[in-house]
Every structure is written in C-alpha cells, then in structure tokens.
Amino acid sequence: MNVDLTGKPILIAGASSGIGAATAIACAKAGMPVLLTARREDKLKAVAERVRESGAAAEYTSADVTSPDDCERAVTTCVERFGSIYSVFANAGYGFEATVADCLADDPSSPDTDRIRAIFETNFFGTLNAIRPAIPRMVEAGAGHVLICSSSIGKFAVPRYGPYCASKAAQWHIGRAMNAELRSKGVFTSTVHPIGTKTEFFDEAAKRSNGKNLAENTPSFLMQPPERVAKAIVKCLRKPRAEVWTNLPVKLLAGLLTAAPNATDWMLRGAAKER
Numbered sequence: 405m406n407v408d409l410t411g412k413p414i415l416i417a418g419a420s421s422g423i424g425a426a427t428a429i430a431c432a433k434a435g436m437p438v439l440l441t442a443r444r445e446d447k448l449k450a451v452a453e454r455v456r457e458s459g460a461a462a463e464y465t466s467a468d469v470t471s472p473d474d475c476e477r478a479v480t481t482c483v484e485r486f487g488s489i490y491s492v493f494a495n496a497g498y499g500f501e502a503t504v505a506d507c508l509a510d511d512p513s514s515p516d517t518d519r520i521r522a523i524f525e526t527n528f529f530g531t532l533n534a535i536r537p538a539i540p541r542m543v544e545a546g547a548g549h550v551l552i553c554s555s556s557i558g559k560f561a562v563p564r565y566g567p568y569c570a571s572k573a574a575q576w577h578i579g580r581a582m583n584a585e586l587r588s589k590g591v592f593t594s595t596v597h598p599i600g601t602k603t604e605f606f607d608e609a610a611k612r613s614n615g616k617n618l619a620e621n622t623p624s625f626l627m628q629p630p631e632r633v634a635k636a637i638v639k640c641l642r643k644p645r646a647e648v649w650t651n652l653p654v655k656l657l658a659g660l661l662t663a664a665p666n667a668t669d670w671m672l673r674g675a676a677k678e679r
C-alpha cells in the first residue's frame with residue numbers, strides 16, 4: 405500500500421517546537437495541508453511561516469490538549485480551512501524526573517498538586533482529547549491515520565521516570581487497540597517511539613525536575629534530531645504500519661527487556677542506585 409498524501413490535511417497537536425514542528429515541515433513537503441496547534445501562539449506562527457515557505461498550506465490555532473473544547477475547535481478549524489481531516493498527530497507532551505514514592509507524596513486532590521495525575525492529563529488524556537473529535541469524521545470518510553507520540557521508554561520502565569513511562573505505555577496500548585478496532589473502517593493508528601531527541605523537551609523537563617539536565621543521562625548515540633522522527637512519520641503515513649521507530653537496536657532491546665523481566669529488574673535496580 406502506498407498512500408498519496410497530496411492534499412490530505414493533518415492536524416498536529418504540539419506543533420510549536422521539536423518533533424511536532426519538524427513533522428509539520430516534513431508533512432507539508434509531502435503535500436499535506438497542515439493545521440498546527442499548541443499553547444504558544446507566537447511559536448506556532450513562526451512554524452506556520454516556515455511551512456508556508458515550502459509552498460504548502462499551513463494554519464495555526466492555539467489549543468491546550470487538556471481542554472476537550474480546544475481540541476474540538478481545532479478539528480473544526482482543520483475541516484473549515486482544508487475541507488476535511490485525514491490525519492491527526494497527538495504529539496503534545498512533557499516529562500520530568502522524580503521517583504514514584506516522591507510523586508505519591510504529592511497532594512492527590514487535583515492535577516495542580518499531583519504530578520502523576522497532571523502528566524496523565526496532558527500525555528494520555530490530552531492524546532484522547534486531541535483524537536476524539538477526529539475519529540468519527542475519519543470513520544465516516546472511510547479513511548484516516550491517527551498518530552500517537554509515545555516513546556521508546558513507553559515500552560520499558562526507567563527508574564525516576566516511572567510516571568512519564570507509564571503515560572507513554574498507556575498511549576501505546578490505546579494506539580494498538582485502536583489500530584485493531586478501526587483498520588476495517590479504513591483508519592490506521594500508529595504509535596511513535598522516539599529515542600532521545602534534541603528538542604525543548606529537555607528544557608521543559610529541567611524546569612519540572614529542579615533544574616536537572618536529563619539529557620546528560622542520555623548517551624549521545626541515543627540522541628537524534630527531530631527531523632529524523634519527522635521523516636519516519638511521513639514514511640509511515642505513506643506506508644502505514646503499527647509502530648514508528650528510528651533506532652533498531654533500542655527497538656530490539658525493548659523486546660528483550662519484556663521477554664526477560666527478572667534480568668531487566670536486576671539491571672534497573674542497578675540503574676536506580678547510580679545517583
């Protein structure tokens with residue numbers, strides 16, 4: 405199967421920087437009209453201008469994925485501006501470093517005071533909010549492609565990143581189930597599993613982790629530019645597949661770690677002691 409992407413609109417949630425912005429540019433080069441959403445309008449405007457430089461159609465609207473109303477409005481905007489919605493990329497997300505025990509000491513009364521609830525509000529429920537209004541339209545059209553940005557560490561837990569890994573694993577499972585359920589209706593769902601990617605992710609994570617530079621813990625051979633993820637996403641839109649990976653050794657490692665839980669546990673306990 406080879407999908408012609410020309411004229412097929414994509415909505416990207418979390419398009420103001422990093423992987424989302426790079427994907428917007430790559431999709432536009434493939435002929436897709438792009439609707440960019442995120443919270444920072446100035447950044448969206450700048451990305452839209454870069455997309456238009458490539459001669460493609462780009463619009464933007466500010467939307468917070470924790471708001472179902474914002475997400476509904478974003479999909480409506482895509483349909484009004486471009487006539488339809490073919491794809492939605494649920495990419496908005498963030499991470500932080502903290503032990504599970506420290507997070508459990510948070511006040512659990514609301515996402516404002518509970519870090520685990522908050523990260524699920526954005527990474528997991530934000531994903532559902534972003535894709536919810538698009539799915540009935542895709543099913544009605546008999547064609548569509550949902551992309552969900554999980555992570556390589558959505559496949560295995562890493563000490564001090566438990567809440568982040570859990571939110572990314574939840575995205576992966578929802579994506580896998582949806583793909584099985586909606587394929588017969590012409591709608592694909594692919595989950596994206598980047599390794600460390602050089603984006604604002606690490607600045608945002610530092611702000612949420614007492615200034616710690618989380619990139620320092622990631623060896624340079626496990627870091628990649630966002631354009632690499634964007635290229636793999638466009639390839640997946642053309643030839644739909646269940647998962648998007650950009651690093652084969654890490655993909656294989658994820659499988660091995662699942663197959664050997666006791667060895668994995670021993671290794672992770674060692675990693676947890678490191679600092």
Ligand SMILES: NC(=O)c1ccc[n+]([C@@H]2O[C@H](COP(=O)([O-])OP(=O)(O)OC[C@H]3O[C@@H](n4cnc5c(N)ncnc54)[C@H](OP(=O)(O)O)[C@@H]3O)[C@@H](O)[C@H]2O)c1
Nearest residue numbers: 418420422423442443444468469496497600601603604605
């Ligand atoms: N960088 C990595 O190493 C890495 C690895 C694996 C997976 N990922 C995943 O890749 C995705 C993109 O991250 P990135 O690396 O490109 O980092 P990034 O440059 O920080 O991009 C994050 C994007 O999400 C948006 N966002 C965050 N919270 C939002 C909210 N509540 N509503 C709407 N938009 C929101 C941000 O825009 P605004 O702030 O303008 O709203 C921004 O556009 C994330 O889901 C992340 O978990 C990243």
